[in-house]
Each structure stands twice: as structure tokens, then as C-alpha cells.
Amino acid sequence: MSIGGDVVHFEILDTAGQEEDALLIEEKIKWGDGFVIVYSVTDRCSFDEVMRLCFLINHIHVSSGTRKCSSDPPPIVIVANKKDLEFDRMVSTEDGEGLSRGLKLPFYEISVLDSWEETAGVFSALYGEVMQQLDSSAGSFRRRAVSKLMEKIPRINSHPPGTTGRSFSFSSFRDFLPD
Numbered sequence: 001m002s003i004g005g006d007v008v009h010f011e012i013l014d015t016a017g018q019e020e021d022a023l024l025i026e027e028k029i030k031w032g033d034g035f036v037i038v039y040s041v042t043d044r045c046s047f048d049e050v051m052r053l054c055f056l057i058n059h060i061h062v063s064s065g066t067r068k069c070s071s072d073p074p075p076i077v078i079v080a081n082k083k084d085l086e087f088d089r090m091v092s093t094e095d096g097e098g099l100s101r102g103l104k105l106p107f108y109e110i111s112v113l114d115s116w117e118e119t120a121g122v123f124s125a126l127y128g129e130v131m132q133q134l135d136s137s138a139g140s141f142r143r144r145a146v147s148k149l150m151e152k153i154p155r156i157n158s159h160p161p162g163t164t165g166r167s168f169s170f171s172s173f174r175d176f177l178p179d
């Protein structure tokens, strides 16, 4: 997702897919500015993985100092998916809420199948949190750094002098960057 030339990386960590290479998960975690940890209400094992992933995210970002712009832990939301499968449910709403309360993280119970609005709501909330963190810490520093970098890139015209057509220049893109 990109706004004003700044790019926010969301990582979706599916706790049911934990057979993924541990190194791959670490790479994903290093890249993310915000995280959606998704478990399935029909799969108790996926729920049990949530806490481990939270600790992993905090460990990688905070303990090892890889945070690009803040010493705060990155925003994380916990999502319980497949709430439409009521008859196959293995994890109650209360379990999800209890875990999220314990971890002090926002919690959403949704059905990706039934409602795109619920799904979009999760990303919208996470986006708000990431932007808030960027603004309140070194977000402005990061954007300034991008602006400075763009200044170093020379103007590029896609059409040679004397020809017609739309031209694209990096400085016009730079105009969209916030101060």
C-alpha cells in the first residue's frame, strides 16, 4: 500500500501455514510495518500459534533493533477467520478476545467468505495504527529521507526534445510527497 510516495508493508501471517520455512517467516516479519495474524476458528492449532508469532514479531523488531522508525513494537491485529463455520468451531469468541486482551492487541472475528467489508475493516484499522505510529515517531524523518533521495534523481523525459506527448518526471512525483 502506498500513500504520498511512502510505502507501508503489511504482512499477513497465517498461523495455519506454519510449515513455512522459519527463515521465510523471519524475512516477512523484518519487512512488515504492520501485521495481521490470522487464525481459523475451526482450527485450534492455528489459534495456539498466535502467541508465538506475536513474540517472534516483537523479538525481531524490538529486541534486535530492526525497527526502521520506532522503538515501539509494530502494530499487530489478531484476526479470527471463518466465523461462518459455526458448526465446525473449535475456538470460541471469548477465547480469541481473552488472548487479545492478554496481548493488548485489537481483535476481529470475521468471515472472509461472507464479508469483504469485515476484511477491509481489518486493514483499514491496521493502516490507521501504522500511520499513527509513523507520524508520532520518526515517520516524518522517513518521508523526508525519501524526499531527499528523490532530489538526487535527475529529471527524466520520456520523449526527446521537440516531440509531443506526455512526459513523466521524477520531480512531478516528488510534488506528491509530504514535507
Ligand SMILES: Nc1nc2c(ncn2[C@@H]2O[C@H](COP(=O)(O)OP(=O)(O)OP(=O)(O)O)[C@@H](O)[C@H]2O)c(=O)[nH]1
Residues within 6 Å of the ligand: 014, 016, 017, 040, 081, 082, 083, 084, 085, 110, 111, 112, 113, 114
Ligand atoms: N467457510 C469459509 N471458508 C474460508 C474462509 N476463508 C477461507 N476459506 C476457505 O478455506 C480454504 C483455505 O483457504 P486458504 O486461504 O488457502 O488458507 P490456508 O491457510 O492455505 O488453508 P486452511 O488451513 O484451510 O486455512 C479455502 O477453500 C478458502 O476458500 C471463510 O471465512 N469461511
